[in-house]
Amino acid sequence: MLELRPNCECCNKDLPPDAADARICSFECTFCQDCTETTLGGRCPNCGGELVVRPIRPADKLAKHPPSTARVVKQDGCAPAAA
Numbered sequence: 001m002l003e004l005r006p007n008c009e010c011c012n013k014d015l016p017p018d019a020a021d022a023r024i025c026s027f028e029c030t031f032c033q034d035c036t037e038t039t040l041g042g043r044c045p046n047c048g049g050e051l052v053v054r055p056i057r058p059a060d061k062l063a064k065h066p067p068s069t070a071r072v073v074k075q076d077g078c079a080p081a082a083a
């Protein structure tokens with residue numbers, strides 16, 4: 001089951017479980033749409049994997065399966081994808 005992390009690893013933007021602009025890789029590294037499209041070029045900077053739209057968990061399931069509250073942020077932010 002997805003952790004549904006609460007923020008972007010690059011810019012620390014809040015990404016609540018219903019955020020339409022959350023992107024994740026297969027390891028669930030989590031980023032916002034802005035960072036994914038501009039800084040990262042659609043690739044996870046941690047594992048090199050594809051970043052895809054994070055599915056939104058239905059609100060009535062969140063009570064029983066709440067999102068993670070552990071914020072993960074990269075210390076030095078994200079380097080732009082190699083041009």
Ligand SMILES: [Zn+2]
Nearest residue numbers: 008011032035
């Ligand atoms: Zn971001």
Ligand SMILES: [Zn+2]
Nearest residue numbers: 025029044047
């Ligand atoms: Zn990753």
